[in-house]
Amino acid sequence: MNLTLAEIAKLAGCELKGDENAKATGVCGLDEPKADAISYISNADKISLPESMNIAALIVPETLKGKEITFKGNLLYAKNPEWAFTLLMRYVDTTNKYITPSVSPRACVSAGAKIGKDVFIGANATIEEGAVIGDNTIIYPNVYIGRNVKIGNFCILYPNVTVREECEIRNRVIIQPGAVIGSDGFGYIFYNGKHEKIPQIGNVIICDDVEIGANTTIDRAKINHTVIGTNTKIDNLVQIGHNVKVGASTIIVSQVGVAGSTEIGNGVIIAGQVGVSGHIKVGDGAMLGPQTGIMSNVKPGEKLMGYPAMPYGEFMRVAVIMTKLPEVYKEFVSLKKKFKIF
């Protein structure tokens, strides 16, 4: 990035108060200010900044317009400073990552695969027969795309991702390195004294604008589809079992496990290391605290936490009392003795 503040104001949808010809070459957090970088405050209350902090300009909420603040440098007024800052970060990111569309001669693209326009396919990537890759999609080196896989437009598949046969990935999907889409669901039938494998002949469908974290695994359905809904974001090392359906705009944090056939609604937030049992439903807008164990249906909007799971407020109360248990128990035993109750 190498832009004037006037250009930056335009890019980020801000109103500039300051030197429009001053230049900035990057962005920074307020904890590590840089002389030629743009930073931001999201909250109008945080205005006790030093007068002379050495940054190129500060994005502030437009509610501060006309008000005095301690910081005397260049200001960029924004309706939503965090969003304005995100737009600048996107500009930096796009500039850094520019990739020229091309198919590496070291990639193994089946003659029976169909490759869209302006696609990038890196070295040692494998695209099997019948696969379809949409326009402007980027496939990094060492990615494996199985037979008949469909991938939409503007997707990014980072290195060492595996997408097994017959899966479908729609548009603007980002898959971080090492993620596995379409591994076999975990299904066996105990027959004649042995666990016998039940083939997993369904697939995985990943809808538009989904992001999948590094080394996350999403199992294919036994029959039909495992589905990840539009705009849902899944963090690293998450396990999604076979035939799970996740709704739209849901957030699933790292190391969560969702067992087979469970349905997660829209706008759900699942914190890290939560376990969700199979064959249950988690309603829209539910929030599940870290490490929570969910063993039965969750109503829309419920906030649960703990193992076993309880309403959030209850968990907090129980947590406090748990630490008092040894003392209470001692008192209770004395009480029994004293009154010879039992």
Next chain:
Amino acid sequence: MNLTLAEIAKLAGCELKGDENAKATGVCGLDEPKADAISYISNADKISLPESMNIAALIVPETLKGKEITFKGNLLYAKNPEWAFTLLMRYVDTTNKYITPSVSPRACVSAGAKIGKDVFIGANATIEEGAVIGDNTIIYPNVYIGRNVKIGNFCILYPNVTVREECEIRNRVIIQPGAVIGSDGFGYIFYNGKHEKIPQIGNVIICDDVEIGANTTIDRAKINHTVIGTNTKIDNLVQIGHNVKVGASTIIVSQVGVAGSTEIGNGVIIAGQVGVSGHIKVGDGAMLGPQTGIMSNVKPGEKLMGYPAMPYGEFMRVAVIMTKLPEVYKEFVSLKKKFKIF
């Protein structure tokens, strides 16, 4: 699949009551019936089906033979409907996945490796010196097979699997994408103010008919062997520490961690996200509920759950009371005041 019901009856070991020349092209669940597909009910009690469900045929328990059921379509009587259905799924699966044995010119097979008959080795797979690959084994693209690794017959190694040097994988083993076999065990000695690495010079032995989930990691032994017993099934993102021994026909669900040198018996079931400490024994047939923390030996047949682990029934009782703790505590405090006990 494109078979007559007569052919399907034979394939699945069923007795047909219906049109033997009718055709079916697939299988389906009862929740998503398809006109030309076979479905099943496993339980004789579930017989209140609609008369005219639009499927090609329904597999039912042979105990229903001669009885009236509401469904009037073609019937396939089976001793074990789930098993009959599994056989059909296997037929579909085998047809879908047929792979012509061949070694890709893009694979890197060491001259010092020994490759069996009818083997498939995909592009960008690496087979190091001294490795032995058994007959009919399938090695997908981007798999790494280290020096002196032995792999048996009829194995399937999906893309991006790593098997490090000296490990042994026996027959009919399936390894899902991204799994790592033979990574170094986590062993250090604190010496002169630093953690110094203890080399891990043992290996991993994976016995016949084992399946290993996607992105699961199985560490090599410090000395000797980490062992996964015959017919044991391990789900995705599981961690098996160095020198662990897992018995036969054990089930280990996703995200379980088993620390070093622990011995897990035969026919054990370990639910998702369980943690098992190192240097302990889990007896044959034990069952460990989801997210349970196991810190000491488990007797054969024990059913434990919770953190800390308790017998299953006790956990359930404790769970109920935990939610009552805030109220009980309040009452207890009043009681103390009222009776001036303390």
Next chain:
Amino acid sequence: MNLTLAEIAKLAGCELKGDENAKATGVCGLDEPKADAISYISNADKISLPESMNIAALIVPETLKGKEITFKGNLLYAKNPEWAFTLLMRYVDTTNKYITPSVSPRACVSAGAKIGKDVFIGANATIEEGAVIGDNTIIYPNVYIGRNVKIGNFCILYPNVTVREECEIRNRVIIQPGAVIGSDGFGYIFYNGKHEKIPQIGNVIICDDVEIGANTTIDRAKINHTVIGTNTKIDNLVQIGHNVKVGASTIIVSQVGVAGSTEIGNGVIIAGQVGVSGHIKVGDGAMLGPQTGIMSNVKPGEKLMGYPAMPYGEFMRVAVIMTKLPEVYKEFVSLKKKFKIF
């Protein structure tokens, strides 16, 4: 290994009492003695060994010098037997793994990358433009090294590792198979009814002598750096969020998750499956027991365990009482009835 006991004594810094021309070809644990192998006891108390255990020699603490022990075979006196044994294991390991420096013609090394002396780069590895690889570093097949990545000297990157663009890995770092360094942090802004991606434009810095486990994921910073300090050891399947700072000589066991922007001190020990919330601090020398949930700052030296986390001793007392809760509750209810208290 094929050395005389005299050579072994020298290699391991021991004093030999026995046949200096006797040969040994390996090492063994005492649980599986081998005729031509060296074993050890670390503790002077463990001296009730059989007289005639069939091993080549036994390393014992030098405090036993001049004392009678039951074992009558060759002895190697060591100041620190475990360390002496580790030195022998390292000798075995180095011999086994010897790799001739070379760059595979099947590797894809960008013309714009800078490769040090005596480097090994395996088949199908990709080294992007601007990357710098230090001397004596080993890069196994199928590894991906992104643009402008810096890797120091004497590093080992096992197969299928991904290091994304701009990350920095210093010297003597070992990365087990499938690990991902520099995946995007999990950051979104909810804007206009959608989760919009916040680009993650920082990087990851991994300091000297760090080891990273198989399939572990370390996210790049939003801005600035995610940092893993010198000599820290991270096990398999661990998640390190964006902008986390881990200090020096810290141990992080398998399946731990550390959320974004948290700071972990020096010499911390985090047991398996622990979850650490974001934006908190864990002080130097803290110890966190298995499966613990950390939701607020931890003081230096604190030993915590449980969910919610408590001091270790307290957790143990609470654990005991939890199993008594059903009985206590019953008694409490009777008491209330009997005395008509409520």
